[in-house]
Amino acid sequence: MTLSLLLLAAAFLLILANGFFVAAEFGLVTVDRPDAERAAAAGDRRARTVVKALGELSFQLSGTQLGITITSLVVGMLAEPALAHLLDGPLTATGLPDGAVSGISVVVGMLLASAVQMVIGELVPKNWAVSRPLQVARFVAGPQHLFSTAFRPVITLLNTVANRLVRMLGVEPTDELASARTPGELVSLARHSAQAGTLEQDTADLFVRTLSLGRLTAQHVMTPRVKVSALQSDATAADVLNLTRATGLSRFPVYRERIDEIVGMVHLKDALAVPRDERARTEAGRIAVPALLVPETLPVQQLLERLRSEQPIAVVVDEYGGTAGVVTLEDIIEELVGEVRDEHDAEGDGRPELAPVAAEDGRPAWEADGSARVLTLRRIGLDVPDGPYETLAGLVADLLGRIPAPGDRAELPGWRLSVRRVDRYRAERVRLVRTGDVPAEAYADTSKDLAADAPASRPAGSRTGGPAKVAVGVAGDGPSGGAHDDLPGLVAQDSGRVAQDSGRAAQDASTDTPAMAEGSR
Numbered sequence: 081m082t083l084s085l086l087l088l089a090a091a092f093l094l095i096l097a098n099g100f101f102v103a104a105e106f107g108l109v110t111v112d113r114p115d116a117e118r119a120a121a122a123g124d125r126r127a128r129t130v131v132k133a134l135g136e137l138s139f140q141l142s143g144t145q146l147g148i149t150i151t152s153l154v155v156g157m158l159a160e161p162a163l164a165h166l167l168d169g170p171l172t173a174t175g176l177p178d179g180a181v182s183g184i185s186v187v188v189g190m191l192l193a194s195a196v197q198m199v200i201g202e203l204v205p206k207n208w209a210v211s212r213p214l215q216v217a218r219f220v221a222g223p224q225h226l227f228s229t230a231f232r233p234v235i236t237l238l239n240t241v242a243n244r245l246v247r248m249l250g251v252e253p254t255d256e257l258a259s260a261r262t263p264g265e266l267v268s269l270a271r272h273s274a275q276a277g278t279l280e281q282d283t284a285d286l287f288v289r290t291l292s293l294g295r296l297t298a299q300h301v302m303t304p305r306v307k308v309s310a311l312q313s314d315a316t317a318a319d320v321l322n323l324t325r326a327t328g329l330s331r332f333p334v335y336r337e338r339i340d341e342i343v344g345m346v347h348l349k350d351a352l353a354v355p356r357d358e359r360a361r362t363e364a365g366r367i368a369v370p371a372l373l374v375p376e377t378l379p380v381q382q383l384l385e386r387l388r389s390e391q392p393i394a395v396v397v398d399e400y401g402g403t404a405g406v407v408t409l410e411d412i413i414e415e416l417v418g419e420v421r422d423e424h425d426a427e428g429d430g431r432p433e434l435a436p437v438a439a440e441d442g443r444p445a446w447e448a449d450g451s452a453r454v455l456t457l458r459r460i461g462l463d464v465p466d467g468p469y470e471t472l473a474g475l476v477a478d479l480l481g482r483i484p485a486p487g488d489r490a491e492l493p494g495w496r497l498s499v500r501r502v503d504r505y506r507a508e509r510v511r512l513v514r515t516g517d518v519p520a521e522a523y524a525d526t527s528k529d530l531a532a533d534a535p536a537s538r539p540a541g542s543r544t545g546g547p548a549k550v551a552v553g554v555a556g557d558g559p560s561g562g563a564h565d566d567l568p569g570l571v572a573q574d575s576g577r578v579a580q581d582s583g584r585a586a587q588d589a590s591t592d593t594p595a596m597a598e599g600s601r
Contacts, residue, residue, distance in 0.1 A: 084162040091159035091193070094151045098201035101147035104224040106209035107216035108133055108140055115214050126218040133221050138253065142235045142242075143228030155197055163189030263291045289416045292455075298383050299376035299470065300453065301415050302396045302405035306504075310335055313343050313365030320351035320364055331393050333406065334368040340402040342395050344368030371395050376404045384412050434460070437511070446512040448472050450503070462495055462512065473506040 113134055119127035133140045164185040171181045209216040228235060243253045267288050274284035310333040311319060324330055330348035335341050343365055350367040351359065372394040374383060387394060387409045398404040434448045434456050446460060450473030454464045457472060467478050476497060477483065479490035484507045488499040494516030500509040 084165045087158045087162035091155050094155045095197055095201040098148055098151035099205040101144045102202055103205035103209045103216050104220040105141060105144040106206050107213055107220055108137060110210055111213040111217040126221060129221040129225060130217045133225060139235060140224060140228055142239050143224060146231060146235060147227060159193035160189045163192055263294060267291050286416060293380050296380040298374055298378045298396045298407050301380060301411045302407040304405040305339060305403050308406045310339055311346060311364045315364040317351040317354040317359040317362040320346055324348050333371060333395055334364050342371050342403060345371040373397050380412060440513050444514045448510050448512055450507045450510060463493060472510055476507045476510060
C-alpha cells in the first residue's frame with residue numbers, strides 16, 4: 081500500500097512536469113513576438129530569454145516534445161500498476177472472481193491515470209498558455225532552456241532525423257515561425273480585434289481600408305466620364321467663371337473636339353488672372369496647363385504618389401486611349417475615411433452609396449446608388465458573380481441583358497434587385513432586398529458597419545479634390561459616350577445660361593471675385 085502511494089505521488093509529480101512541457105510548447109508557439117521584444121527592450125530578463133527561445137523555436141519545441149514523451153511514458157509505468165494494486169482490494173470485496181478483478185483493476189487504473197494526465201497534464205496548461213501566452217512564456221522559458229541544453233545531443237539527433245524525413249516530403253524545415261503577416265491575415269486580425277473590443281471600430285475600418293488600397297487601381301477610385309464637367313478648348317475664361325459658379329468647382333479638363341482629346345487642365349485662378357474686359361475673348365485652351373494623364377490600371381499607391389508630386393487631379397485614360405474619368409486626391413482620401421464634407425457642401429448634399437432602409441415584408445433591404453462598386457455590395461453578403469462590370473449599374477444591365485427601366489427587377493441567389501430610378505441609360509438607384517433567410521442580428525451588424533464604412537455617392541455637382549476644388553460633377557443629361565463628344569464650351573444644358581452669364585464676368589470685382597475665390601479654396 082505504502083509503495084503504491086509513493087508511486088502515485090511520483091506519477092503526480094511527473095504529470096505536473098508534463099504540464100510544464102505542454103505549457104512551454106503552447107506558450108512559445110502562441111506568444112506574440114513583438115510583445116516579447118518590447119518587454120525585453122524594457123529590461124525584462126525573462127522576456128529576453130523568451131526572445132532567445134523564439135530564435136531557435138524548432139529546437140525548443142523538440143525539447144518540449146521530448147519532455148512530454150518521457151514524462152508520459154513514466155507516468156504510465158508508475159500510475160497504472162499502482163492504481164490497479166490499490167483497486168484490487170475493493171474489487172475483491174465485491175465478490176468478483178480473481179481473474180475479473182485483475183482485468184478490471186488494470187482497465188480502471190489506466191482510465192483514471194489517463195483522465196488525470198489529460199486534465200492536469202494537458203488541458204489545463206494548454207488553456208493557460210493560450211490565454212496568457214507572454215506570461216506563460218516568461219515563466220517557462222528559463223527552465224525549458226536549461227532542459228533543452230542538457231539534452232541538446234539527443235534533441236539534435238532527433239531533429240536531424242526528422243528534418244531529413246521532412247525534406248523527403250519536399251518541405252524545407254525552418255527554425256522559427258514566420259513573424260510577417262499577409263494583408264489578408266492583418267485584415268482578419270483587425271476585424272477580430274474590433275469584435276473583441278480591443279480595437280476601436282473606426283480604427284479597424286481605417287486599417288482595413290488602408291490595406292485594401294493595394295488591390296485598387298485608378299479605375300476603382302475615379303469619377304467616371306459621365307460625371308465629369310469639362311470645357312472645350314475654345315471656351316472662354318468667362319465660361320470658366322460661369323461653370324465654377326454653377327458647380328462650385330475650380331479645376332476643369334479642357335478638350336479639343338471630343339472629351340477623349342484632353343489638351344490640358346484649367347484652374348479658376350488662371351481665369352481670374354485674365355483682365356475682366358478680356359475674359360470673354362480669352363480661350364480656355366490658352367490658359368490651360370498640361371494635364372496629368374494616368375492609365376486606368378495604375379495602382380492606387382502609385383497614383384497617390386503622382387497626385388502628390390505633380391497635380392492633385394488626373395485624367396484617367398482607358399486601354400483604347402479614351403478618357404475614362406477623372407481622379408483626385410480626395411477620391412483616394414475618401415476611399416480611406418469615407419465621404420469628406422467641407423464648408424462648400426450643402427446640408428443633405430450627397431447620398432450614401434449603400435444604406436439600409438425599411439425592411440420589405442420583414443426582409444432586410446438596402447437602397448444603393450448605381451455607382452456602388454462590387455466590393456461594396458459584397459460587404460452585405462450579395463454574391464456578385466464575376467462579369468464585365470465594376471458597379472451595381474453594370475451588374476443590373478448584365479442581369480437584364482438590356483438598358484434598364486424604372487420598375488425592372490433582377491434576381492440573384494437570395495436577393496431581389498429593383499430599379500428605382502434611371503439616369504439616361506443606367507440604373508441610378510436600386511433597391512436590394514434579401515430574400516433568403518437571414519438572422520435579424522446579422523442584419524443589424526451589417527447595417528452598423530455600413531453606416532460607418534460606406535462612402536457617399538457623388539451627385540450632380542458634388543465636389544472632389546483637396547483644399548482646391550476640382551472639376552467633378554455631372555457633365556450633362558445626354559447619353560454617355562458620344563453625347564460628351566459634342567459638348568460645347570460649357571456643359572450642353574448650360575449653354576443658354578452661359579450666354580446670359582457671360583456678361584456677368586465683366587461685373588464689378590466685388591461681385592464676381594469673392595464668389596470665385598471661395599470656390600478655389
